[in-house]
Amino acid sequence: AQSVSQHNHHVILSEAASLELGCNYSYGGTVNLFWYVQYPGQHLQLLLKYFSGDPLVKGIKGFEAEFIKSKFSFNLRKPSVQWSDTAEYFCAVNAGSGYSTLTFGKGTMLLVSP
Amino acid sequence: SQTIHQWPATLVQPVGSPLSLECTVEGTSNPNLYWYRQAAGRGLQLLFYSVGIGQISSEVPQNLSASRPQDRQFILSSKKLLLSDSGFYLCAWGGTGNQPQHFGDGTRLSIL
Numbered sequence: 479a480q481s482v483s484q485h486n487h488h489v490i491l492s493e494a495a496s497l498e499l500g501c502n503y504s505y506g507g508t509v510n511l512f513w514y515v516q517y518p519g520q521h522l523q524l525l526l527k528y529f530s531g532d533p534l535v536k537g538i539k540g541f542e543a544e545f546i547k548s549k550f551s552f553n554l555r556k557p558s559v560q561w562s563d564t565a566e567y568f569c570a571v572n573a574g575s576g577y578s579t580l581t582f583g584k585g586t587m588l589l590v591s592p
Numbered sequence: 593s594q595t596i597h598q599w600p601a602t603l604v605q606p607v608g609s610p611l612s613l614e615c616t617v618e619g620t621s622n623p624n625l626y627w628y629r630q631a632a633g634r635g636l637q638l639l640f641y642s643v644g645i646g647q648i649s650s651e652v653p654q655n656l657s658a659s660r661p662q663d664r665q666f667i668l669s670s671k672k673l674l675l676s677d678s679g680f681y682l683c684a685w686g687g688t689g690n691q692p693q694h695f696g697d698g699t700r701l702s703i704l
Contacts, residue, residue: 487633510690522636522682522695529690568635572687579626579651580693584635 480505482571484583491559491590499554499586501543501569511552512570512580513543522568528552539563561592594619598683598696606704611656611670613699615683618664623685625666626693627658630680639681642666678703 485500503509513525526537533545543554552569569583595618605611617623627639638651640658648658655674659667666683680700684693 482635484635512692514695521697522684524692524694527690527692570636579638579641580636580687581638582636584633 480509480571480573480581482569482581482583484567484569484586486586487584488587489589491588493561493590493592494558495590497554497556497559497563497588499567499569499588501552501554501583502550503552503569503571503581504550505571505573507573509571509573511543511545513537513541513552513554514568514570514582515565516568517565525554525567559588559590561590564588564590594685594694596683596685596694596696598681598699600699601697602700602702604702604704605673607675608672611668611673611677611701613668613681613683613701615666615668615696616664617666617685620664620685622663624687625660626684626687627666627668628682628684630682630698636682640668673703675703677701 481504483502511528514522515525516522525541526535528535528545536542541556543552545552566585566587568585570580572580598615625642628636630636640650642648642660645660656670680698682698683696687693
């Protein structure tokens, strides 16, 4: 069975600081990888996804993530965070073929102070 | 465009009472549908998923059940709620092939 590990439960940054949220998964086969974001009081929404091709994927709002297959990692990055990035971030993975159920990490709560 | 609706947004129920949470999807046909429970610091736990009418798969044993009476309707139920059923419940659709899942706004369930 697949599992997802997010290293930090809480991260506090000042505006303009750089962000990197760690995500590691365990699954031996082909995977699809996702980062979801949940802003305060809002529903979960997709930030970015990786299926195949270029391992560096760019998402909305200046976020990007890099898939490193040898490390089973899919870390989320942003060069300069804003106060509006305060949210909870979830990494998720599913098996790469056919029908999919997502396995989520436990989430990382990011607080950006102005 | 596709939309997903969940209701109610908030629900307070006494222990031992029944439960029915409804989720409907518009703008797509034969979607995969999912029920998750989200707990602080524990991420999202998949409870049930459905690939078609009347087809329900349960991921974890629990006090809850799910039904799919129509193509775009997914219902989460319980005959007798327990305190441990409190939580935030999310419905989602999609996830076919390599497509992402799309989530509803969730239902905050409090059991007293």
